[in-house]
Amino acid sequence: MTLIALAAIERVFHLGETDVHALARIDLTIAAGEYVAVVGPSGSGKSTLLNLLGLLDQPTAGTYHLEGRDVTTLSPDEQAEVRSRRIGFVFQSFHLVPRLTAAENIALPMMLDGIPVAVREQRVRQALLDFGLDKRANHRPDELSGGQRQRVAIARATIMQPAMLLADEPTGNLDRATGEEVIHLLEALNAQGMTLIVVTHDATLAARAGRQIMMEDGRVKSDVSHAASTASTSA
Amino acid sequence: MQYSDILRFARDAATAYPLRTLLSVLAMAIGVASVVLLTALGDGARRYVVGQFSSLGSNLVIVLPGRSATGGVNPANGITTTPRDLTVDDAAALLRAPAVQRVAPLAVGTSEISAGGRVREVVAAGSTASFMAIRNFQLAQGRFLPEDDWRSSAPVAVIGMTIRNDIFGNQPAVGQLIRLGDRRVRVIGVLKSTGQGVGMNTDELVIVPVALAQALFNSNTLFRIMIQARGREQIGAAKVQATAIIKARHGGEEDVTVITQDAVLATFDKLLGALTAAVAGIAAISLLVAGVLVMNVMLVAVTQRKAEIGLMKALGARGSTIRQIFLTEAAMLSLVGAVTGYLLGQLGSLVLRQLFPVFPAYAPGWAVAAALMTALVTGLLFGILPARRAAQLDPVDALMRH
Numbered sequence: 001m002t003l004i005a006l007a008a009i010e011r012v013f014h015l016g017e018t019d020v021h022a023l024a025r026i027d028l029t030i031a032a033g034e035y036v037a038v039v040g041p042s043g044s045g046k047s048t049l050l051n052l053l054g055l056l057d058q059p060t061a062g063t064y065h066l067e068g069r070d071v072t073t074l075s076p077d078e079q080a081e082v083r084s085r086r087i088g089f090v091f092q093s094f095h096l097v098p099r100l101t102a103a104e105n106i107a108l109p110m111m112l113d114g115i116p117v118a119v120r121e122q123r124v125r126q127a128l129l130d131f132g133l134d135k136r137a138n139h140r141p142d143e144l145s146g147g148q149r150q151r152v153a154i155a156r157a158t159i160m161q162p163a164m165l166l167a168d169e170p171t172g173n174l175d176r177a178t179g180e181e182v183i184h185l186l187e188a189l190n191a192q193g194m195t196l197i198v199v200t201h202d203a204t205l206a207a208r209a210g211r212q213i214m215m216e217d218g219r220v221k222s223d224v225s226h227a228a229s230t231a232s233t234s235a
Numbered sequence: 236m237q238y239s240d241i242l243r244f245a246r247d248a249a250t251a252y253p254l255r256t257l258l259s260v261l262a263m264a265i266g267v268a269s270v271v272l273l274t275a276l277g278d279g280a281r282r283y284v285v286g287q288f289s290s291l292g293s294n295l296v297i298v299l300p301g302r303s304a305t306g307g308v309n310p311a312n313g314i315t316t317t318p319r320d321l322t323v324d325d326a327a328a329l330l331r332a333p334a335v336q337r338v339a340p341l342a343v344g345t346s347e348i349s350a351g352g353r354v355r356e357v358v359a360a361g362s363t364a365s366f367m368a369i370r371n372f373q374l375a376q377g378r379f380l381p382e383d384d385w386r387s388s389a390p391v392a393v394i395g396m397t398i399r400n401d402i403f404g405n406q407p408a409v410g411q412l413i414r415l416g417d418r419r420v421r422v423i424g425v426l427k428s429t430g431q432g433v434g435m436n437t438d439e440l441v442i443v444p445v446a447l448a449q450a451l452f453n454s455n456t457l458f459r460i461m462i463q464a465r466g467r468e469q470i471g472a473a474k475v476q477a478t479a480i481i482k483a484r485h486g487g488e489e490d491v492t493v494i495t496q497d498a499v500l501a502t503f504d505k506l507l508g509a510l511t512a513a514v515a516g517i518a519a520i521s522l523l524v525a526g527v528l529v530m531n532v533m534l535v536a537v538t539q540r541k542a543e544i545g546l547m548k549a550l551g552a553r554g555s556t557i558r559q560i561f562l563t564e565a566a567m568l569s570l571v572g573a574v575t576g577y578l579l580g581q582l583g584s585l586v587l588r589q590l591f592p593v594f595p596a597y598a599p600g601w602a603v604a605a606a607l608m609t610a611l612v613t614g615l616l617f618g619i620l621p622a623r624r625a626a627q628l629d630p631v632d633a634l635m636r637h
């Protein structure tokens with residue numbers, strides 16, 4: 001089943017006189033349940049692509065179908081709804097709210113969605129157990145290690161049971177061992193059926209993914225799938 | 236997002252930045268406190284003056300001999316005659332007026348008082364028992380003039396507190412005989428001290444029956460006739476009736492002036508009321524300043540919490556939810572500031588009242604309500620801009636460039 005279908009997506013930033021083509025005519029489909037690594041040199045448009053996929057940013061041209069629905073034409077509130085229910089983000093710098101405890105950070109998406117406290121508490125308790133954070137529930141982010149912080153962030157990203165998880169260099173701020181731990185966690189979620197799209201600079205990490213998309217100058221330079229053992233190159 | 240969650244979230248956000256929260260709360264508090272305190276001062280002044288006037292007696296109408304300068308010349312009377320004096324009989328005649336409840340004749344003169352070897356000059360007032368009710372006198376000791384025939388000149392006197400202290404020191408005064416002019420009179424009562432107010436200072440007064448006073452001064456004229464109307468709305472009627480009765484008794488000539496305390500009072504009341512409103516208006520400007528400060532603080536908060544706002548958007552928060560969160564926070568700051576200011580203002584008024592017990596420094600209800608409302612409204616109004624800015628923040632920019 002096709003989860004994501006991008007057609008002729010462009011994203012142009014205007015910087016004074018010059019136009020920066022962060023994304024130039026991207027055509028891309030990603031099926032539900034895939035594990036995709038996005039790689040490429042700095043400035044090649046990886047983050048821009050991820051932000052578009054996560055509806056944090058709008059394309060300058062082209063269409064984006066998510067689960068068969070054209071989401072580029074949705075109103076801001078409808079897009080917020082899609083972000084809330086279908087998309088989970090994991091960031092390089094975690095982005096935890098510093099004054100909230102681990103449990104409160106995990107509950108944040110549910111709180112924003114208006115889910116009742118009782119349901120929230122029950123789901124957070126389960127998530128804390130699942131992510132090995134049950135002893136850290138009432139700790140604030142500055143009382144947690146980097147790995148623990150990222151686990152809180154992943155718990156938060158998945159608490160609404162989204163269709164896909166978007167991670168922009170999720171291990172960028174972690175040491176090797178902790179980074180691998182986090183990757184294993186993400187892969188476990190993917191194994192349960194969640195679509196996983198990871199932007200990374202790390203070649204060995206990228207190699208673990210079922211599919212590698214190589215970006216260059218806002219274009220998809222290569223798109224290699226291991227599992228299907230088919231390689232397609234688009235430019 | 237549920238309202239309870241918005242409230243809790245806004246509260247936690249406010250307490251997470253204690254300094255800026257304290258600042259805006261303080262600004263709002265000072266604004267509200269100054270409105271409360273200044274209007275308490277203004278309205279206190281109004282109450283003080285009004286109180287002083289009503290301590291002269293309520294529903295008071297006063298008859299003075301002689302035509303007031305503002306009165307026109309009566310064309311029916313070509314010849315101008317010297318005004319006739321007011322007499323005790325004139326005063327007694329006024330009791331017939333339906334709008335009149337009480338009448339007290341008043342003869343005033345100076346005399347010498349002596350007792351136990353001490354002598355001093357005093358102002359003596361001759362009147363009747365009704366004088367006490369009309370003028371709202373309070374007794375410290377003994378009783379007031381007896382309810383006698385107005386022509387009876389019983390040798391009794393009621394004295395003011397200063398006289399009492401001067402003559403008797405700490406000896407009992409009631410029951411003692413004193414010499415007043417060439418008469419021996421018995422002290423039957425002492426007036427409570429009132430201090431210096433509007434009108435005559437009763438602390439230095441000796442009050443005797445009107446007939447005795449006239450005998451002392453060797454004159455049968457009156458200084459004033461004091462009238463108490465039956466009610467506030469009867470004051471006008473009492474004035475008209477009193478004028479008519481005296482005119483009839485004085486051969487159809489209107490040779491007296493009748494004044495009501497109400498007219499003077501209303502003017503003062505209006506004047507000081509306007510003053511209070513003006514002072515409240517000036518103080519309200521500090522509320523505006525507080526509103527601007529709240530706005531600044533909230534704008535700083537939006538900048539400070541850019542990443543958090545971006546994150547909430549990424550997590551699926553609508554623009555309206557973010558707007559609500561920041562508006563709620565601004566409202567909270569204003570509310571806490573307003574309540575704190577209200578308490579501070581009331582405390583300040585209390586201290587003022589403790590320091591100056593005669594001065595009724597109570598902030599009027601309308602001022603308190605207006606101050607609290609203005610604080611909330613300005614807080615909310617000035618919260619709108621920061622809240623909108625937060626809601627319109629570009630999430631990518633907020634998250635990435637942090």
Ligand SMILES: Nc1ncnc2c1ncn2[C@@H]1O[C@H](COP(=O)(O)OP(=O)(O)OP(=O)(O)O)[C@@H](O)[C@H]1O
Binds near residue numbers: 013015021040043049
């Ligand atoms: N808000 C912006 N305004 C202007 N130019 C932008 C903006 N965001 C991104 N760009 C430009 O778009 C291009 C792609 O940026 P992007 O952040 O997607 O790169 P990236 O592949 O994620 O790089 P990195 O690996 O360094 O994170 C870059 O040239 C960048 O300068």
Ligand SMILES: [Mg+2]
Binds near residue numbers: 046047048168
């Ligand atoms: Mg990037």
